[in-house]
Amino acid sequence: MEALADGDEQCPACLTRKSASPNLRFKINNKCYHRICESCIDRVYASGGQHTCPYPHCKNTFWKNAWRTQTFEDLNVEKEINIRRDIYSTLNKDEDDFINKRAYDDFLELREMFVMNLLLGTEAQATRRKLNEYKEANGLVRHKDDGSAASKSKTKRTSTTTVDHNYPDQSGLIEGLKKIVVPDVLPPYDPLEGMPIHKDYFTITDDGMDMDTGYEQYKKDDMLTVEGYDFREALEESLTRAFAGLGVFVQVEKSNTLADHATKVAAAATAVGLDDPF
Template sequence: MDEEDSVGANKCPVCGSDPRTHPGLRFKINTKCYHRICEGCVDRHFSSGKAECPVGGCHVSLWKREWRTQTFEDLKIEREVEIRRRVTKILDRREEEFETKRDYDDFLELREELVMNLVFRTDVAATNRKLKEYAQANGIKTDPTDGPEPGAKAPRRKDMAPDAADQSGLIKGLKRIVIPEAKAPYDPFMGMPRTREYYEVKESYITRVRGKPAEAMLAGGYDFAQYMDESLLRAFAGLGVFIEDEMSARDNTAIPVPGPT
């Protein structure tokens, strides 16, 4: 193909714009039908919302944001790279998630098989169904441009089986999910009983000091009575702790230092 034919092949299939007569003409492609049209046609056909691809005979519905600048000169390479990116985003597993190295190798072989099915258009419907079922079972959003199906609810992590690494059954050999035990909330008093035997908070104290009902006062996010109670608790928390007893107990358990011989 000579230079003139090459330039002619770059014409927009919709409006016929030619780079020879429109310097700076830029083209965009989409990752569904991979048709290539100029930016002007993208703006005219998709600025109002979702519409069909304007290339003759194509009825794929697209959003304007689905059109992007072409990366590779060969559209076949462009398509394969996009398919690999999409499949890898869904089947994103690491070696440490599998029981054995053989299980991980089987997973890589499965992923490559699914990629090749889409690249060479073999069992496309079955392959897409497997990917969709896996994504839905594992709470993965596959297409950010499409909204949820009517009446469909996205699965929530808390609704999934706690010991299932893949509920769809597509991937084999995954380790069982081990949920760690919940940690106890932090206790600044380190288990010391929080008794209020050293003081008593009365409503009359608060009302007399402030001259307002306790409900009208807040302090640090607490009700004022709660704030005063917490402050007094911390102030009196040291009562009943005898430093001398603790020091003697510490000295008795200390390792003696041998003297000079």
């Protein structure tokens, strides 16, 4: 870039200077960090799709949404913060994840080395490759379903990776991690918390169902079999509603005298430990 007056900025693509057009605003991307003015970005992406960075001879290709407004005055600060955000979100272990403090310190040192490598461009390729291997091995890669062969083969590799819980980091990049403790499989949820479903009030026997007890006409009744109930279920449901919670017992109901009735109800209630309902 040619020498500019203090505080002046120039778009490297259209050579517009900030001193000449004060409304000039710049956009940057997270790859080559070239600062290009907004109108150049709009012009390049007018037809949509991906385009190479408008900076002379820069070969990086981007979608338009890769270009964003610069947050920090200093481009180096901007760049470092982005690199840190990216690496920290990948290598996101806490001290609790490690067997001891020493292992955690080693991890922090490794992470800092990665940040510096990417920031200064030393071994940047090897560093990116290691990060990608780590992401792949630990299932952190989100595969866009673009249908390309490359993405398909990647998806396949990730999905066939079997997780060995003895090695918390499958890629071997981070050492000294605690083993992952897989919790025991919980029994299925029981909303009744162990309360027996068994019904004390009545029993429907298969004999009873088969005998000519007058049920036959109800078996064809749509009112009883609607909504997927089978007849036995409908019968059970209506018997439960009729008898549950009322302290009504069929034998008692059948007795002839009222006096007998009263004593039997009391006896039955005591027998099952209920308060006298009457």
